[in-house]
Amino acid sequence: MRARALISVSALAHNWKTITAHARGSQVCAVVKANAYGHGMEIVAPALWEAGCRWFATTDAEEGRRLLDILSGRHPKVLVLSPPEDDEALALFRAH
Numbered sequence: 001m002r003a004r005a006l007i008s009v010s011a012l013a014h015n016w017k018t019i020t021a022h023a024r025g026s027q028v029c030a031v032v033k034a035n036a037y038g039h040g041m042e043i044v045a046p047a048l049w050e051a052g053c054r055w056f057a058t059t060d061a062e063e064g065r066r067l068l069d070i071l072s073g074r075h076p077k078v079l080v081l082s083p084p085e086d087d088e089a090l091a092l093f094r095a096h
Contacts, residue, residue: 007039013051020052029055029079033063045070057081061088 020028030053031037036044041063045056049071057079058064064078 005039007043009043009047012044012047016048016051016053027055028053029057031057031081032067033057033059033081041067042070045076049074049076055079060084061091 016030030044030048032041032045032048035041045067048056053076055077056067058067058081060082061080061084064080067076067078
């Protein structure tokens with residue numbers, strides 16, 4: 001039997017709101033690298049967006065592009081944690 005995690009979108013939203021309330025007006029960034037740590041970026045990112053998150057961190061530009069696709073029509077701020085390869089940076093600048 002494989003282990004699996006069940007993600008409660010409502011609990012995730014509640015936790016986000018609790019964290020940001022303690023931040024007292026500071027901007028807070030959700031780290032969604034590695035497919036939201038295996039929980040599924042396509043589930044986690046929209047739930048966090050709806051809860052008010054506007055900053056997201058990804059491992060690399062490719063994950064950043066995936067996040068932008070998932071949040072299509074919205075305009076999240078994306079922090080890429082690893083420096084891009086030259087060709088990756090050029091493609092990213094051309095796309096955005």
